[in-house]
Amino acid sequence: VLTGLGLGCLLAMVFAGVAMLFEDISLFPRLGIQNAAGFILVQMIVALAEEAYFNYYLYDTLMRLFRGKAVWSVGPAGRAAAAALFAGVHWAMNGSVKQVVIAFAFRLAALLVRQIIRRDNAFYVCAGMHFFYNLMVFFVISI
Numbered sequence: 001v002l003t004g005l006g007l008g009c010l011l012a013m014v015f016a017g018v019a020m021l022f023e024d025i026s027l028f029p030r031l032g033i034q035n036a037a038g039f040i041l042v043q044m045i046v047a048l049a050e051e052a053y054f055n056y057y058l059y060d061t062l063m064r065l066f067r068g069k070a071v072w073s074v075g076p077a078g079r080a081a082a083a084a085l086f087a088g089v090h091w092a093m094n095g096s097v098k099q100v101v102i103a104f105a106f107r108l109a110a111l112l113v114r115q116i117i118r119r120d121n122a123f124y125v126c127a128g129m130h131f132f133y134n135l136m137v138f139f140v141i142s143i
Contacts, residue, residue, distance in 0.1 A: 004128020011109055011129065012136035015102055026142035039138065047131035054086045055110050055126050083107035106133065 019025050059082040066078075083104045090096075090103035110129065114122045 001124060001128040004125045004130075005132045007109075007113060007125070007129040008132030008134075009136055011106065012133050012141060015105070015137075016141045019098075027140065036139075040135070043131055043134045043138075047127045047134060050086075051110065051123060051127040051130055054082065054107060055114055056123065058082055058085065059111060079108055079111040082111060106130075 016025055059078070062082060063078055086107040087100045087104035091100045110126045113126055113129065117125055
């Protein structure tokens with residue numbers, strides 16, 4: 001989880017740095033504390049569910065389904081296809097181009113982390129990264 005914390009914070013800072021080149025971002029936006037506990041619980045569930053589905057179930061299914069049958073079924077192209085599906089869901093949820101680009105880059109990073117770690121705890125590292133990234137974006141920076 002600590003590795004996920006570090007990666008999530010690092011990714012949030014990278015996205016914030018890129019966003020600062022193109023637009024103003026808010027540091028420590030004013031937020032109501034009354035719903036913070038509920039938000040944190042929801043973000044835990046979101047991070048676990050999205051990583052389980054997009055980083056494991058969907059990606060593994062795509063790799064098995066198209067193994068050797070399509071050019072995008074292997075390596076970076078397969079990761080890009082899974083990331084595009086993840087970004088598409090974010091487009092359907094809020095219709096923001098900025099969120100689609102961030103979701104695509106985030107999913108590529110999560111799949112790369114999974115490939116590099118290749119251990120049983122890669123799921124927890126990716127889920128931790130997702131969870132802490134969401135918290136950083138909500139409580140520290142406004143992207």
